[in-house]
Amino acid sequence: MENKLHVKDLTISFRTTNGKVQAVRGIDFDLAKGETLAIVGESGSGKSVTSKAILGILAGNSIIEGGEIIYDGKDLLKIPEDEFHKIRGDKIAMIFQDPMSSLNPIIKIGRQLTEAMILKGKSRQRESRENFNKYLKTLNKRMIEAIAKDDASKAAALTAKCKDFDKFEYKHLELENAYNVARSAASEAVSDIVDILFEIEKNALKDGNYRIKNVKNLALTSINPWVVSVKADALRASCAAMMAGIKDLKIVSEKLTKINAILEEALALEQPNFFAMGYYLTFSGEKEVPNKPVPELNAYLRQYLDEKFMLSFIADAKQALVYSAKVSCKEMEEAIAVLKQYRSVFQAEKLDKKACESAHKILSKKVIETIDLLDIKKDSLVYTFSSGFKTEIDKYFNGLVKNPKEAKRFAKQQADYDRRVAKGKEPDWKVVPASYTDLELVKRNMLNQIDRMVAHFEELIAANDNCDFDAKAVALIDFLKANASGVVNKVTKRIAKARAIKLMEEVGISEPRKRYNQYPFEFSGGMRQRIVIAIALAADPDILICDEPTTALDVTIQSQILELINRLKAERQLSIIFITHDLGVVANMADRIAVMYAGKIVEYGTSEDIFYHSAHPYTWALLSSMPDLDTNEKLDAIPGTPPDMLYPPVGDAFAQRNKYAMKIDFERQPPMFKITDTHYAATWLLHPDAPKVEPPKAILDRIARMEEKRGVQNDQ
């Protein structure tokens, strides 16, 4: 399965007045497409911190010590904030625990739902325009370099071709724009008509005259050769009749129904290929396209375009791409050499600031130069190399200055403390533990970055040899086309409203039209959570992070919300990270489960692994501390509280509360032992030399009971 998210060795701390709290201590997991990963643990185990790191919304006092979160080839810990804007909420969305606090109490639900759609719509338009211009220009340049290096006439021909492309793209946009205006007017009108009919039926029509007039205007706007054309006269007639009888609501609703029927029929029509049509109308010399049904017309126009222009243009584009890739490969080879050459600078015992900074400058320049300007996929590893590397260098030299200061402060405070204790006093303050920058770790990070860059380049060079440039050329043209249509695709308020109402229906809110204009306090807890889910889904995200979405809800509502999330996951192929401490909920939702304790993943496996064959004492404790419907004996509560992460324990963090703890648990941290291909656990009990331990009786009993029950069910 396709991997969507990959978290590797993530380490996060928080700076507090008492010292550094280690919230997450090196966790690894990945998330496949359409999969639900549940992260289970007590409060303070670092599960929410992990999810916040993925979304880039960690608190200001957080320090990301190391690791990476790879999404879509980007390391989310390194990319700049404005790039994160395109991911957060858009690609990765989040549902929080308390629906009331994630909604604005003084703004109507409708506006909160559409706000993001409208904002994102504008920024997408801008981005599309920039992309189109940039890539077409680069393509032209590369074409000339590849095909007509010393041939001015050929170069001129190529430039003309690109200009042609731009020209008929312009025509294409013009046609499409007109079509979009008409079509969105039609869809706006339909949505309005449904509203008005609804209100007439309920006898609560407000601003009737104004709104009916508005509908008429919209309906007339929708007359366009490709939207309402044949029935344009009927539409005009209906509108006129409606305006004549505007006083009588019966006539109005009758006519509105008629208009609605016409418009809905128009909206169901297929969209013609405006791209090909643009070419036909620009270069064929004809004023009109041939009179054919849309599918046939599309085929005809497509063929015309291919023969006259597209095939040769694609061939040229392919050559340009091959050339561009070659150039970039050469650059990469050079970059590899330079990287390898400068690696020694960072290997030294003590780094030299000047040498490091100049090396950074040279390396960044070299790495940036390797970018293939025609590649539509952005290789963010390359883009973020410079800033990421600079951060590490700064960290190193800051640490170099600060570490001795910190040591001095610590020694002074400790001496002060000791002196007071020696005098027999009992100080009411504690010594703040020293927090040093781990210089060796930073150095290793730098070398890692260089190595990774080299490995990445080598990979790319190897991949270049068996690259399908035909497909790439088509993809490039499609990309240009998509951006061109992106420019004309406008999200108006009305369109956003229609979309929001559809979403509200999708998440199971009845009477969405009425609900659209209500405030959050008018909704019950379950409905509010549905709204929050609808807002999260508005941007059609890839990954949904659910941070205890049902903890504040009761059983029936919880069940409904979980069903909803499961259904949406199946429909949209969502990947879900589900954070909770309720194991019953986890059994329902999760494909895989990661159990976290004190900032580490202690057990990791499929939900069957965890529920039927759990291996870590902490998982046992969690499972046996919750009652089910047949529990009668005393619950096995976990004694004590989680450890203070200001002073993380040396050995296994769970050792103090673990009745199975051995001596080694207090001395050394257990590694991840592999149990099966999907199942891992970090406990010394799995070591071959460890004594054999059975899970607690409560769990074994429960599993046996469940099996028995299931057996009965299957027999029936």
Add this chain to the structure above:
Amino acid sequence: MTNNQETLLKVEHLCQYFGATKAVDDVSFEVKKGEVFGLVGESGCGKTTTGRSIIKLYDITSGSIFFKGIRISAGILSYQEDIRKAKAEYNEKIATVTDPTEKNLLSQELKQRIAARKADIKRARFDQKNCDKQYSKQMVAAVNAKYRALLSRATEAEKPALKKEYSNELRKARKAKLVTQIQMIFQDPVASLDPRMTVREIISEGLIIRGERDKKVIDQKVYEMLELVGLVREHASRYPHEFSGGQKQRIGVARAIIMQPELIIADEPVSALDVSIQAQVINLLNDLRHSLGLTILFIAHDLSVVKYFSDRIGVMYFGKLVELATSDELFKHPMHPYTKSLLSAIPLPDPIYEKTRQRIVYKPLAEHDYSVDKPSLREVAPGHFVQCNDAEFAKYKAQLEQA
């Protein structure tokens, strides 16, 4: 353990309306001494309101609440409505009769009925206001009797100490309130503890209000309670923020039991806690219940916990009690469709079962036809009550016999 025991709490036709919203509508149940009575239902079904009405945080709209046989709360709406109804009824009758003597008779009857209801209202108002006064009067009388007897027998040397004790006890008896024998544990341990008070102040506050002035006695009691709930003496001088969630909830429990209550209303005491801490608090309540002989009204929406903890369970839906039975009976033979739907929604730690679990949806309008035959709470089996009408009653009975 529920049979042949005295009834500690009796709720009769309790109604609590907030304007037009009927938060609790005609709920009746009894809680026996020493049992745990669970109230479940979705949020907004009125279970918390029921708890709060019992402890007199609200003035109830209608119905009565008896605690240890004494009416502590009474509403008057039902009487007022009866008066209105009687007036309408009789006026109609009077209008149809022509005979003046009969007319007179009817109006006499009406007057009597109204007078009776008005007396009821007066009594209800009196009970609502004065139950604590009556109780403290009783207590004062008891203390007086006890110490007067003691004093008459005491020697001159003993007398000063005894007199002091007497005045102390008398002060406490004057301040005694019946309702303080009902205590509450709240859902959110963070929000229910004053951050500016030490644990000692929090736990002893009730005692002080009740008239205890002896510092030594207070300290002694606070330490006792702390140890009872699994904390240590040193914790008394700390502030709430220094404790974890589970410990905070333990402080809440200590604050409730220091008043030596007979009834504890636990309003979702574990919902806001982590799983591992949840188990600690449930175990604690379970231990206390046995060692102190507490009666607990346990309000929660986590059915697994309620099942584990309660002897009997009442299921509420939109302000009405729809089913009431012992917890085993309820989970074995749920009768009311809403109970069935509620039970089908419980998630269990069994992924294979969970993948096939079907939630039953409860649609009240589709399930019941109450247009003619109005439902009421009826006993379909000994100790098993269901909200149903005649037709459903027969159906449920048949179902139970089959099972």
